[in-house]
Amino acid sequence: MFKDHTKTHILTKAISAREGENEITELIYWVKSNIDNARVEVFTQGRFSDVDELVSALQEVYQELGVEGVKGNTSDYLLFIAGDKKNKIYLSHVIALDKSKHQVFANKLGMDVKVIDNNLSKLDWRKNVSI
Secondary structure, rough: OOOHHHHHHHHHHHHHHHHOOOOOEHHHHHHHHHHHHHHHHHHOOOOOOOHHHHHHHHHHHHHHEEOOOOOOOOOOOEEEEEEOOOOOEEEEOOOOOHHHHHHHHHHHOEEEEEEOOOOEEEEEEEOOOOO
């Protein structure tokens, strides 16, 4: 759960407008519901060959970014997926990203962070990088 529900709504609308998509989905939920081991390698551009490994890496990213709450379900960050082919991944955040946060994505997922607005970034799979 995102700390500020109002910002979540605004940011999902920003993603939706940017991509011309109505449905924006939280990334871990989408991966668990729509990707299998046969497709995960294509989706992650060769970074992961097992869905459970990808989900585990995504959960580790949330933990390293800082998750609060008794159940560990409150965060300053939320990952979304959008686009016709469901290959556009966004990070909404209520606080600014520093270099250490960029490194979490590079080290855990093999992704680069491109800031596109004050509280919105796009994640891209790094080329020829194994994690």
